[in-house]
Amino acid sequence: MSNVFSKVKNIYQLFKSVDFKQLEALSQKVDLKEVMTQFSKLDEKQLAGLMKMVGGNKKVKELPPINGDFYELSDSLSPEDRALQLKVRAFMETEIKPIVNKYWNRAEFPHEIIPKMAELNICGLTYEGYGCPNRSFLMEGIIATEIGRIDASIATFFGVQSGLAMGSIYICGSDEQKQRWLPKMQKMELIGSFGLTEPEIGSAAAGGLTTTAKRNGDTWVLNGQKKWIGNATFADVNIVWARDLDDNQVKGFVIEKGNPGFSVEKIENKMALRIVQNGLIILTDCVVTEENRLQNCNSFKDVAKVLQMTRAGVAWMAVGCARGAYESALKYTRERVQFGKPIASFQLIQNHLVEMLSNLTAMQTLVFQLSKLQDEGKLTDEHASLAKVFCTMRTRDVVSRAREVMGGNGILLEYDVARFVADAEAIYSYEGTKEINSLIVGRAITGFSAFV
Template identity: 65%
Template sequence: MQGLTPRGALYAPPPPDGDFYKISGLLSDRDSALIERVRAFMESEVAPLIEDYWARDKFPHEIVPKIAALGIGGVGYEGYGAAGGSMLLNGFVSMEIARVDASIATFWGVHTGLSAGSIYLCGDEEQKQRWLPPMMRFETIGSFGLTEPLVGSATAGGMMTTCRREGDARVLNGEKKWIGNATFADINVIWARDQTSGEVKGFVVGNDNPGFSVRKIENKIALRVVQNGLITLKDCRVPESDRLQKADGFKDVAKVLRMTRAGVAWFAVGCGRGAYEHALRYATERMQFGRPIGGFQLVQDLLVRMLGNVTASQCLMLRLGQLQSEGKMTDAQASLAKAFCTVKCRETVGYARELLGGNGIRLENHIGRFVADAEAIYSYEGTREMNTLIVGKAITGLSAFV
């Protein structure tokens, strides 16, 4: 689209591109082709409809088969019908989806990361063969039940959902809150504390279990497309064959969270990048005083602040993705990335809204959705405060946890 320079001449602005340091150039041709497919899908299939679904607090189920066709089920996993590749590639996919919409990124992350990842890391071979292939094809959708109504950050030691042995089954009682995908998931990974041993155990609970019920959480101001549920487990009997056989304590939950916490940091990068690119496009098209506002110094200052945040976060995540792919990433490294990138995302989307002025709060201009969704990314998968204490303990050798 053409505009006017400060001197009144016509010009064609460069295309908005948040990859200022060209980190995507480090991907192989095969991986780059996958990212291009994801980008094309998100821009052609998701972008045109997402504002409407966000406003209505609904999920676009019709796009799930199209997501499956992209071949991104289980990026970074090996076998079981998974897409394979590296965890760095997984991060690029996460960023690319969140660049258009954080809710769809969250759906994908909960299903292939938290839910399928729990089975991948904590299930035995029979369980992996039973559940993972249909999950990789998006024929079976999963959720992940850890957070509870009264227990969020303190879940490691304060989990209130319980399980007890009765013959060859376990009986679960309790509630799980803020569970993404729960209203329509076919299977739900549920974590509960054993009443005898006190250890945390993992279970795969079908949505048809008579002891399982779920109610949609209404009136959210962020990630409205994500269908979060309040799960109630009332004398919910689960056969031993559906207990994750390699989950014997919260340390195993932590393995899953370590993997997916990095993914949420990538979501934050994508969310910030999407807001920046929308703001940059707007700045080249919005005319005031006879020229595009992008030609004013204060607007350029906001754009450069945004780009700096996005670029710093991308470079941090690039290195973290390399460490993760090499099996060298630590809990503290994942926590630093989640804390830093979500703070910078929150700052970036705020700058974008500022740049758009009053237009920034209208859904049709996209930025308002990014601003709201950044609030959820900032909090889930470990708050900034909790991740800060994890990093603080690692660098000082002193625990500041209460």
């Protein structure tokens, strides 16, 4: 039986490089069935000679591994951190990659992944206490990249949960509030959302929130709307920021699912981050108790502390999106054959790949240093803003080139790059536009504020 299998394998090797048109033309000249019958009668030595004659026994060229970490920055991680990185990578490859295009296409969220993701024990990675792992900001960034490398929507979902929602409670909540919500959020038993942006207020949130809060004894009455709020359609706890009518300062509130006066409408027809369930939150005389007001938030400066921390994570997420696109494109070009050769062997394709890798490597080295500053307690708004601007801009270039080298197939979901192209547009805009983050950096380096 093994001898027969070996013969069939060798015959297959002989014919596999022949395309359909060639076989069709050959069938007009010879009886292919009879040819195969005669081939099957040849012994191994005769077959080997025939294979050699037609060049079928050429040694397969061993190609280098596909690896977007060209400068091997991950080698600087401790064995424990490297193991966690690979654990998250394996989860994303086995649990998320096989289903992601289906859910992205349907604009639905795969709720079944939440318990599996919770088992990774990566939620609230940098926080101390409350069941959180208390690891480095560098490791948090690497995890954001690993998730984003497969899908930016899942990375955004996780960033809202672990960064914006948990971070708001961790930074602005009292110890009692932290004890109440953070342990369950860390285990992903409670899912959170973060409501700052409004239908008419995005970049001007620092001084222009139209959502209001009015204190009435031991309760607060909230009115207004919040838009683009990730996870809001199914979140258990919603962080909502509102302007106090009495002192005109921003306050934070934790509004739990089912609270009267709180409703959410799903935002439909998005071209990017389609798995993320963005909602329009509507607050109509929504009564929230004083114990659900974040006790350590007294102005927008406290909100900015949360945004500074998570903006660095968005830069890492952009790196993941770019890496996923680059590695997908590289794999494709090594397998796609035109003019009898893999297109990766052509000069123009290699130029695109090198440009992509150059951008990706620059982004990676930048965010590594960014997280080092964060771990040392030296991170500033301008540090985070520069990283967000640069990484999201370069990601747009990387995904564009990835789509280009894939030709028409680049717009098909099955090759993944189309999803990266679309999602890169959303990453470019959220957590502060390119213009706003540029002005933050410009103010730091010139000493002049160009904000209106």
